[in-house]
Amino acid sequence: MNKSKLNSTGSARREFIQKTSLASGAILTSPFAIEAMSMVHNEKTLKLALVGCGGRGSGAAVQALTADENVELVAMADAFQDRLEGSLQMIQEHFEDEKIIEVKSENRFVGFDAYKKAIELADVVILATPPGFRPYHFEYAVSQEKHVFMEKPLATGPAGIRRVLKAAKVAKEKKLNVVVGLQRHYESKYIDLFDKVQNGAIGKITAGQVYWNSPGVWVRKRLPEQTELEYQMRNWYYFNWLCGDHILEQHIHNIDVANWFIGDYPVSAQGMGGRQVRTGKDHGEIFDHHFVEFTYASGAVVSSQCRHQPNCMNRVDEVFQGSKGSLELGKAIITDLDGNVTYKYPRRSDQDPNPYQVEHDRLFASIRNNEVISDAENGAKSTLTAILGRMATYTGQEITMEEALHSKLNLVPENMNWDTTPPTLPDSEGNYVIPTPGVTKFI
Structure with missing residues (x-):
């Protein structure tokens, strides 16, 4: 992770007052000055959960914690314990001289179902696992009525896209904020x-x-x-x-x-x-x-x-x-x-303001101002x-x-655990089947 993407100053946020234009189909709140954020920072603490503790997830957590003075990282989830602990250490080191970041050991969840436990504890969730899992995680976050920042892409196959589009509709109905990490829309x-x-x-x-x-x-x-x-x-x-x-x-x-x-x-x-x-x-x-x-x-x-x-x-x-x-x-x-x-x-x-940071500035300001950003539909279609x-x-x-x-291709198994057989397997020499134009069929 490029550390420059993690840094943003208050002055950069205050400078960003331009209208944010999203692609067709998205709901866009009215333009506002970032200065207004200072008037809402001191409201209730917003609880944040990080699902997916790689470099991008860790960076997004830093940006979320930078965007609003009254956000607390309360839960983390990953498939691997070492990645979770490494992520927490990186986030703590970033804020070493600014604020204390503590996530209780009982709120550090590991495994395929860890995302549910983390999401349930939060007001806002960051979804940054490998994208094959994104549809399931987004669907659950919406069912729990959480605001969402999720990294692109939003799925790896059509079955996942259909799932995201369905959840996106529900998120709109519930007036949940959903920002997708296609940061050029915020640049x-x-x-x-x-x-x-x-x-x-x-x-x-x-x-x-x-x-x-x-x-x-x-x-x-x-x-x-x-x-x-x-x-x-x-x-x-x-x-x-x-x-x-x-x-x-x-x-x-x-x-x-x-x-x-x-x-x-x-x-x-x-x-x-x-x-x-x-x-x-x-x-x-x-x-x-x-x-x-x-x-x-x-x-x-x-x-x-x-x-x-x-x-x-x-x-x-x-x-x-x-x-x-x-x-x-x-x-x-x-x-x-x-x-x-x-x-x-x-x-x-x-x-200019760092668009990676602006995404989170916009998300938290929208939550505080009872507005709605709906990026999920465009994210799914792109x-x-x-x-x-x-x-x-x-x-x-x-x-x-x-x-x-409407393809029948479904790449990601449901209800995975560590005994699940991956959907693609190597041959006896360790080689995987490579798609071949003219031979590989559209499903």
Whole structure:
């Protein structure tokens, strides 16, 4: 976890007074000044539970505890004791000179059902386990009437998406706040440029390119004492039931921006992909590159590429072409049809409030002010968009969004325990079945 993402100052929060624009379908409260937060901080203590104690969960807990002066971390849950204890230590060290963070030993829950015990003790929950478990955790949090911050993506398969969408509807009815970790929606630069596009700066979007090309992420080697299930849980990034492939786990950010700026979700996708570099046994079953064309009802086509291969061009960005000009979000510029710059966002990103922090500032201010943020529906639909892209690259077929939503694919077993057989298993030599375009079938 990049520690800079954990830090935010009061002045940064006070500076962030712009309207937060969410994608279609979300409920958005009226704009407000962050200064107003100081008037509500001294109300009752809000009890916080952390479910999923990895780096992102630990960082989100720090941000939640920073967002509001009267929040107390009362419960933690993880599948593994060592991860939970390491997370608590990191959070305590972060606040060493500011506040005391204590979670009672009896409120540190370990195991597959640990999330229920932690959620029941809280007013606000952070859901940051591997995304395969997110639908079950979100569903339970909503049933217990808790406000939620949950990391993206929201599921790894269509069955999970259907579960999230159902729970999202209930959350709206109960007026629960739900913020999803697609933090570009809370980033000043993106909000400003989105408003420019909405006001016609590039005309109608006709095409786009979105990228997450990087060397890749961590790998956790198998240890002799591990069961197959523990190994996959520890090395979760490389198994689809837990992660959903990197087109989903990382590239969802850029795909979501395409949906947001176009104002719609694609009707179909086709693409290609495979694994050429990341081919070891510890790389599980996922691809190391994907290229997808997403087609929207308007006729716009967005080309999506993500790659985890070292020593190659790296780019994380979104670019759109319209009837009047173009937008490059990485450079934060708008150009006309002749390539002349007509607008440039006036600040560097490091001069703006940290969007990872702003997510939590907005969440807690909304709770305090009896307002509602509803990110879950868009989060689910952008998650489904990335799943659609994975389905297209794995099968080599053109697949519609409706087909993906109603797919019978169900990756995550219900009611798991440590005796559960993982849904994917290696052969006698330790190799996993790799999806093969033209052979792998759409289910």
